[in-house]
Amino acid sequence: MTLFLILVISGLGIVTARHEARKLFMAQEKEQALAKQFATERDQLLLEQSTLAMHARVENIARTQLKMVMPAATNVLVIQPGKIRAR
Amino acid sequence: MKLASIRLNRAGSAAILPAWRSRLVLRVLMFGLVILASRAVYLQEFNKDFLQQQGELRYSRIVEQSVPRGSIKDRHGEILAISAPVKSIWVDPQQIDMTQQAQLRILSEQLGMPWAAVQERVNSNKRFVYLKRRVSPSLAADIAQLNIKGLYFKQEYYRYYPTRELAAHILGFTDIDDKGQEGMELAWQDSLASEYGKRRIIQDRLGRVVDNVERINSPKPGQDLILSIDNKIQYLAYRELARAVKAHRALAGSIVALDTRTGEVLAMANYPAFNPNQRANINKDAIRNRVLVDEFEPGSTLKPFTVAVALETGRVKPDTLLETSAGMMKIGKALIRDVHSKGNLTVSQVIQTSSNVGVAKIAMLLPPQTLWEMLNRAGFGGETGLGFPGEISGKLRDYRSWRPIEQATMSYGHGISINLMQLARAYTLFATGGELKPVTLLKRDQPVVGQRVISRETASAINAMLELAVEPDGTGSRARVNGYRVAGKTGTAHKRLDNQKGYAANRYLSSFVGYAPASDPRVVIAVMIDEPGAGEHFGGSVAAPVFSRVMEGTLRILDMPFDKPWPNLVISPSFSIRKQEG
Structure with missing residues (x-):
């Protein structure tokens, strides 16, 4: 009789453990799916970023919309830290 | 009691029924059993896999x-x-x-x-x-x-x-x-x-x-x-190359930039190019990475190597005077000429003015084997080790099969075919004081020790000559970059006829190879424009300007300090502050 009781209890134990395990597994699975979704989103954003940051596009905007120009070599002054201190 | 009697009545009447009826029922039941059994067997034996699979499909995947x-x-x-x-x-x-x-x-x-x-x-x-x-x-x-x-x-x-x-x-x-x-x-x-x-x-x-x-x-x-590629330099190189190929109505063009310290390829571009995002309509011809898979005869850009080996073996010195005033030279039946004759030239001036006769005279002082060894050790006719699919190693023929005229023409870059990467890599010899740097397309970041091919003295002598070639009266004057000392060499080669017999009279390959800053070289750039068709065809007027613009941008991107003074209009802020204080 005691043996039978133990059997029943352990049987129920297995069932609950199994159920819990599956519940946890599902939760994990859900998080993993989320992680994957974020990774996908990240890839797409990276792609968007690299498309927007294309040098040709940046240069075009800088030159035409923002009217930026490259300083001519004669307008560049090289500052050498050592020399300033020496003077 | 009444119910029981009825039952009895029925049982009693069954006894008088004919025997075939019970047999019939039995047979019908047996028949049904057989059908069920055979169905079971059929399902179990013949359809088992399918059914199990179907069952599993419901829950397992x-x-x-x-x-x-x-x-x-x-x-x-x-x-x-x-x-x-x-x-x-x-x-x-x-x-x-x-x-x-x-x-x-x-x-x-x-x-x-x-x-x-x-x-x-x-x-x-x-x-x-x-x-x-x-x-x-x-x-x-x-x-x-x-x-x-x-x-x-x-x-x-x-x-x-x-x-x-x-x-x-x-x-x-x-x-x-x-x-x-x-x-x-x-x-x-x-x-x-x-x-x-x-x-x-x-x-x-x-x-x-x-x-x-x-x-x-x-x-x-x-x-x-x-990769070792720098996207900014790559963009700059491609943009300038595309501009030049279009402006000169050329067939194609290639450019490659190497870091002289690490041997890394900073940029490598070809024009025409293709858009790899639209793979459906890619033109087979545009796919070729001409820098590596096309071989060409380099022309004058090869002259410094002939001079280098002559210096190395002590046959000449940079100021040795050569008799080139005739502007032509006969070897056997063949005639070598210069575009313009400039009188007798020193070895340095031969490089500066790119004299074919001068360099051929120097080449004839050398045994074929010595010249061949130099070209071979400079990496011509061998793989560059980039591991790029379809790379061609070029053709450097065995010196035992050279005729005198071939030795002379080879000294100024004809009768030998190379790819542009080999040419750029070979120039690391002069940029690094005599070492041939191993090139790579993968990021390396650390300086590498190359294989020593020529002595430091020879390399610096050639360096000085290549700097002269970019001076205002050199052939590559348009390769100059504001604020930096530049060394380099132009090349203008006649293209071979399509049937490989002889050269086309008016189809050229214009090239320029050089490096900067000459006082402490950081970048080697090689430019090659295939068949410029808008009037100009000299390397100095077609390829050198591309070199100049790409080099200027590259040195700025790499933050290289200037090594040449030039007039500038800005007054030092520290200077004006000091004035106020005083």
Whole structure:
């Protein structure tokens, strides 16, 4: 009789453990799916970023919309830290 | 009591029924039993696999875990190639319900596929048919809303190249199954490729995954590839090259930039190029990475090597005077001439004015074997070790088969064919004080020790001559860069006729190879323009300006200190502050 009781209890134990395990597994699975979704989103954003940051596009905007120009070599002054201190 | 009597009555009447009736019932029952038994046997024995599989399908499933191919990045981590997630749509035609025709018609519209094509695929008798591969995730979500039975999605990746044609020749591209077809995508296929994982799971009634049964194989994401390319320099090089090829109405052009300290390829571009994002209409001719897979006769850019070996063996000194005033020289029946005769020249002036006669005279002082060894050790006729698919090693013929005229022409770069990368690499000799640096397309970052080919003294003597060639009265004066000392050499070679017999009179290859800053060289750039057709054809007027503009930008990007003073209009802020204080 005691043996039978133990059997029943352990049987129920297995069932609950199994159920819990599956519940946890599902939760994990859900998080993993989320992680994957974020990774996908990240890839797409990276792609968007690299498309927007294309040098040709940046240069075009800088030159035409923002009217930026490259300083001519004669307008560049090289500052050498050592020399300033020496003077 | 009444009930019992009736029963008795019935039993009594059964006794007088004919015997065939009971036999008939028995037979009918037996027949039914046989049918049931044979059905059981049929199901058990012949259909077992199918049924078990069907049962398992209800709860167990093998799912594929897709992982992307590795991306390719430039030396600063900017993306050059990336696998963007997309969905491929497939159908199980056996499960398609033709009562959902309305939905299927919407599907064909959304996919932009003709109705007939959809019908054909849906009516196939296979169990797996792709309807359309690689649709955008948003379109896939719309289609999922249609709830079509037997329609499934598979996660796949589409290779996308944000820099478009800029680095197309270096990167190459992949085919529909994500396998590298050209360039680095092909060369590094093994490490870039990802392996999809597979696992068996148990699903519940609602399709949720409830248990992991086994991992059949674990997913292996592709490894990222970091190239030595600097995206900014690459852009600059491509832009200037494209501009020059168009302006000179040339057939094509190539450019390559090397870091002299590390041997890294900073930029490598060709024009015409192709857009690797639109793989359907790629022109076979535009795919070729001319820097590596095309060989050409370099012309005058090879002269410094002849002079270098003559200096090395002590046959001449930089100020040795040569008799070149005739402007021509006869070897056997052949005649070598200069474009303009400039009187007798010193060895330095031979390089500065690019005199064919002068360099041929120097070459004739040397035994063929010595000249051959020099060219061979400078890396001509050998592979560059980049591991780039389809790379050509050029042709440097064995010195034992040289005739005197060939030795003379070889000294100024005819009768030998090389690729542009070899030429750029060979110039690291003069830029690094005599070392041939091993080149790489992968990020290296650390300076490498090259193989010593010529002595430091010879290298610095050639360095001085190459600097003269870029002076205002040298052939490469248009290669000058404000604020930096530049050394380099022009090349103008006649193209070989298509039948390889002799040279075309008016088809040229214009080139320029050089490096800067000459006081402590950092970058070697080689430019080659194929058949400029707008009047100018000299390397000094076609290729040198491209060199100058790309070099100027590259040195700025690399933050190289100036090594040459030049007038500047800005007054030092520290100077004016000091004045106020005083």
